[in-house]
Amino acid sequence: MSSTPAPNPDPALFLDRDGVINIDHGYVGTRDRFEFIPGAREAIAFATAQGWRVFVVTNQSGIARGHYTEADVHALHAWMIAEIAAAGGRIDDIRFCPFHPQAKLEKYRRISDWRKPAPGMILDILRAWNLNPVNALLIGDQTIDLQAAAAAGIRGEKFPGGDLEKFLRPLLWCAGQESVITDTP
Template sequence: MQRMKRPAIFFDRDGVLNEDDGYVYETTKLKWIDGAREAVKTANDAGYLVFVVTNQSGVARGFFDEHHVQALHEWMAAELAGIGAHVDAFEYCPYHPDAVIERYRQVSHRRKPAPGMITDLLERFPVDIGRSILIGDKPTDLEAARAAGVHGILFSGGNLAEFVRSVLHPGRNIGN
């Protein structure tokens, strides 16, 4: 039996869900973007799968380890659960062609602007690609979305929940 396909929202992490203050890997230093948690809940409530796709070259640069990224994502998931929201999967790419740590020094099909994190999720989950979007804050995010066949939308700041509502329900007045 084939699973029902659902639309998905792919969120970039740094600069979209949380403030991009350099290489964020500590829970005490993560600052949520205004409305970020509520944006995830809005997507959940609308029946969307929710994914996070994030380049984490800080691992390759030796600033932190992969377990720090995983621990931060677990903490983010717990924070979201506190308001009844969830992320279906967190994907990250620790690789960088100029890495100081040799095992991470490579060109990766998962590092945005390459679409690998997105296409890996498309293989694992029943995603309706035509109704799915990626929200990112950089051109590389949108390039990855385009390469995966997903519509990319640039988020340039403000309240993320209002932004997501305006994308999901374009005709509604969201009261800015």
């Protein structure tokens, strides 16, 4: 019969990074410039405790522009994941896009379907984790985040700033309910 595996039933939270997890100081590629948004670690710990998978999808054109390297970003994310884990949260997976059409570094100069507002990073995680898009929610601070969510066929909500845990808690309570799934476009 069909060999298609049953979809992973876990609800999936996609977080933009700059402006959602950390304050967007512009091209944050190293720990010294990384400052957590108030309530960010607590928000992720709450999501984890509620049974959500948590993913990060972030444009990092600072790599294309030569401000920092892919290795810098990997190191920063390893530290970020450990800090979040210390608060009780789990980041299940991360995708970042190093490309930019006008990159200073030729290696990274291209139009990429991973670069938001394109949905490539989200689609890659949905596929890799065999997730059901109706159980997914993306939080971003910019229009391009919501455009990427829409293009991937998942719900998106704009984080207006402030305390991420306060913002996220009611959304997660709702998004895990059947009644909201039927409202998903």
